[in-house]
Amino acid sequence: MPAFPHLAQPLEGPRLRLKNRIAHPAILTLLVKNQEVSEAFLRYHANRAKGGAAMIVVEPVNALSWQTQHQAQLNVYDNAALPGLARLANEVRSHNCRILAQIQDHGRGNYSRARPDITYGPSALPDDESGSVPYPLSGDQVAEMIAAFAASARRLESAGFDGVELSCAHGHLFHQFLSPHSNRRDDRYGGDFASRLRLVQELIAAIRSACGSAFIIGLKLPADEGITGGIDLAEAKRITEALADPHVIDFIAYAWGSQSNTLHWHVPDGHWPRMPHVARVAELRSAAAGIPVMALGRIVDPNEAEAVLTAGQADLVGIGRAMITDPAWARKALRGRGYAIRPCVSCNTCWGSVATPSAITCDNNPALATPGEIDGVPAREQGLRRIVVVGAGVAGLEAAWVAAARGHDVTLFSASSKLGGRARLAAALPGAEALAGVYDYQGAEAQSRGVRIELGIKATIPDILGLAPDDVVLASGARMAWPADLLGDRKAMSAIPDLPSAIAALLAHPGRYAGTAVVIDEDHSSFTYNAVDWLAEHFDHVVLLTSRDTVARHEHRVARQGIIERLLARGVERRLFQLPDLRSEELEEGIVGHRQTIGPGTRRLIEKVTFLAYAAHREPRLELLAPLRTAGHRHRLIGDARAPRTLLHATREGHAAGLDL
Numbered sequence: 001m002p003a004f005p006h007l008a009q010p011l012e013g014p015r016l017r018l019k020n021r022i023a024h025p026a027i028l029t030l031l032v033k034n035q036e037v038s039e040a041f042l043r044y045h046a047n048r049a050k051g052g053a054a055m056i057v058v059e060p061v062n063a064l065s066w067q068t069q070h071q072a073q074l075n076v077y078d079n080a081a082l083p084g085l086a087r088l089a090n091e092v093r094s095h096n097c098r099i100l101a102q103i104q105d106h107g108r109g110n111y112s113r114a115r116p117d118i119t120y121g122p123s124a125l126p127d128d129e130s131g132s133v134p135y136p137l138s139g140d141q142v143a144e145m146i147a148a149f150a151a152s153a154r155r156l157e158s159a160g161f162d163g164v165e166l167s168c169a170h171g172h173l174f175h176q177f178l179s180p181h182s183n184r185r186d187d188r189y190g191g192d193f194a195s196r197l198r199l200v201q202e203l204i205a206a207i208r209s210a211c212g213s214a215f216i217i218g219l220k221l222p223a224d225e226g227i228t229g230g231i232d233l234a235e236a237k238r239i240t241e242a243l244a245d246p247h248v249i250d251f252i253a254y255a256w257g258s259q260s261n262t263l264h265w266h267v268p269d270g271h272w273p274r275m276p277h278v279a280r281v282a283e284l285r286s287a288a289a290g291i292p293v294m295a296l297g298r299i300v301d302p303n304e305a306e307a308v309l310t311a312g313q314a315d316l317v318g319i320g321r322a323m324i325t326d327p328a329w330a331r332k333a334l335r336g337r338g339y340a341i342r343p344c345v346s347c348n349t350c351w352g353s354v355a356t357p358s359a360i361t362c363d364n365n366p367a368l369a370t371p372g373e374i375d376g377v378p379a380r381e382q383g384l385r386r387i388v389v390v391g392a393g394v395a396g397l398e399a400a401w402v403a404a405a406r407g408h409d410v411t412l413f414s415a416s417s418k419l420g421g422r423a424r425l426a427a428a429l430p431g432a433e434a435l436a437g438v439y440d441y442q443g444a445e446a447q448s449r450g451v452r453i454e455l456g457i458k459a460t461i462p463d464i465l466g467l468a469p470d471d472v473v474l475a476s477g478a479r480m481a482w483p484a485d486l487l488g489d490r491k492a493m494s495a496i497p498d499l500p501s502a503i504a505a506l507l508a509h510p511g512r513y514a515g516t517a518v519v520i521d522e523d524h525s526s527f528t529y530n531a532v533d534w535l536a537e538h539f540d541h542v543v544l545l546t547s548r549d550t551v552a553r554h555e556h557r558v559a560r561q562g563i564i565e566r567l568l569a570r571g572v573e574r575r576l577f578q579l580p581d582l583r584s585e586e587l588e589e590g591i592v593g594h595r596q597t598i599g600p601g602t603r604r605l606i607e608k609v610t611f612l613a614y615a616a617h618r619e620p621r622l623e624l625l626a627p628l629r630t631a632g633h634r635h636r637l638i639g640d641a642r643a644p645r646t647l648l649h650a651t652r653e654g655h656a657a658g659l660d661l
């Protein structure tokens with residue numbers, strides 16, 4: 001009996017035949033180079049096929065010669081990239097995994113604020129992010145475009161692809177035609193419900209006639225786009241009913257939100273419940289005429305995935321971000337080794353990287369798109385050494401377990417009595433709980449690989465050198481710096497704590513607090529806003545002061561949308577363009593002064609303040625560096641100790657150090 005019988009069950013559709021129910025949905029990786037399959041792109045997909053997925057939908061391709069060409073997306077508009085595509089298809093199919101490509105055009109939907117030279121759309125209405133107004137395609141141009149897309153699908157088929165998914169969601173071109181919010185035409189491609197659907201119907205028909213009878217066509221449809229006058233759940237159901245012809249369609253997936261303030265709905269982060277969309281996917285499935293429906297959205301645990309299928313809420317599960325983090329998600333789940341999955345922590349760093357735009361990254365998969373992410377850390381044959389790692393935050397833990405996996409003798413010093421460093425405090429805050437998956441996984445690996453973990457010991461030079469190490473890794477992290485530019489003389493203002501220390505103290509004694517909490521925010525990262533969320537639940541009122549023109553400046557668009565939504569929902573007062581202007585005598589009375597940074601510099605006061613903390617830049621903890629240098633001992637710096645950055649850099653540098661030792 002397989003560990004998860006429903007996940008393991010093959011799917012036997014007329015064309016869609018899958019060895020199990022686990023699919024990798026379309027994920028833009030930007031690993032393509034010069035519009036051709038690169039080694040990293042091939043490796044990314046080969047690893048997920050080898051890792052047990054039954055179907056991979058490859059990210060959107062450049063299917064039209066006149067589309068805005070993305071150098072990091074595959075050329076399918078002529079034959080130039082065919083050999084690479086064939087190699088990719090061969091490799092993926094050799095693992096009995098189906099391979100599809102996503103057919104799409106962005107239309108006016110632009111993920112960056114920079115306005116492109118020209119975009120195309122159904123109607124001359126502005127894009128939400130860039131404000132660019134598209135050129136409205138004529139009816140003849142739509143027909144021409146459909147023919148070109150069908151020719152590209154045929155080209156994919158000739159390269160060995162099993163099918164295509166039409167991206168009719170996420171606010172892209174086909175979605176723009178489907179939605180009454182963006183389609184105001186009055187020709188055969190707009191005006192009423194039937195006309196809005198025509199482009200997609202004609203496209204399906206054109207691909208069916210261009211490609212062989214076994215060719216798979218899936219649809220990614222909009223569910224609730226969350227825009228007034230747009231597609232809601234009832235409309236999504238009507239669209240499903242109208243398009244669900246089992247003779248032409250092989251599966252349907254759904255995307256939530258759209259190119260607007262609801263964009264973040266499609267990648268629910270840690271502030272959402274797990275699988276937030278599944279119940280409504282089940283509702284839409286009832287309109288799908290028996291066509292297999294793929295559930296998507298924060299499905300990270302095989303037990304939960306199995307429950308979705310057991311309850312008949314969907315026929316397939318799409319494991320997107322969780323399969324970015326662990327390519328062997330399917331294999332581990334199906335073999336009953338779900339505990340060994342390196343977990344997705346729903347941070348959306350992956351989304352932020354491709355929206356930048358740059359190649360995909362993952363906070364909890366430092367080996368992304370390398371052979372090591374599926375085959376494991378390569379053991380070192382010779383030259384095994386004694387290694388001391390100082391600091392059991394994410395960087396130090398990663399270096400320690402990877403070095404031990406290679407065969408080195410590793411001792412890890414942790415000043416704290418618990419593993420995880422800064423990430424552990426972050427995980428204690430609302431919405432970031434899943435971050436524990438990073439250091440819990442590392443801790444389990446460290447233990448099983450035989451790392452000696454010295455907890456609660458602030459390592460000294462004699463402690464370190466007493467072990468006669470061949471190499472020392474300093475991963476001692478960073479602490480928040482005193483922002484003298486903001487707060488002035490440290491001695492005079494010494495009573496003002498930094499936010500991490502202040503929130504840690506409160507978390508130790510949670511309760512209700514009267515008065516106003518004030519946070520001076522020059523940090524602009526999610527940690528600060530998660531702390532503010534917590535304060536908003538425990539204080540009468542919260543004020544966020546920043547000298548910038550916005551909040552969450554260092555977060556990408558989908559994270560920022562969620563942050564602002566929560567600040568608004570919790571009534572957090574945002575005071576922008578403000579610098580603190582503090583006076584000791586006022587502080588004693590619970591009064592915080594601040595001054596506007598532009599214009600006449602008006603001074604305002606916040607009263608009844610019972611909590612005040614600052615969030616600023618961080619500085620490395622380097623107490624051990626100078627004595628190690630003086631002792632002339634071999635050492636290396638990683639993570640925040642090298643330069644204070646993000647979780648991504650911590651796992652990545654820790655991993656690289658572990659491999660390099």
Ligand SMILES: Cc1cc2nc3c(=O)[nH]c(=O)nc-3n(C[C@H](O)[C@H](O)[C@H](O)COP(=O)(O)O)c2cc1C
Nearest residue numbers: 025026027028296297298299318319320321350351
């Ligand atoms: C980095 C990233 C890139 C994505 N790129 C695409 C894309 O190109 N086309 C698409 O239809 N969906 C895209 N998505 C959405 C996913 O296909 C999926 O719908 C979403 O991530 C929810 O599934 P998950 O919670 O399993 O990740 C992307 C998501 C992420 C995180």
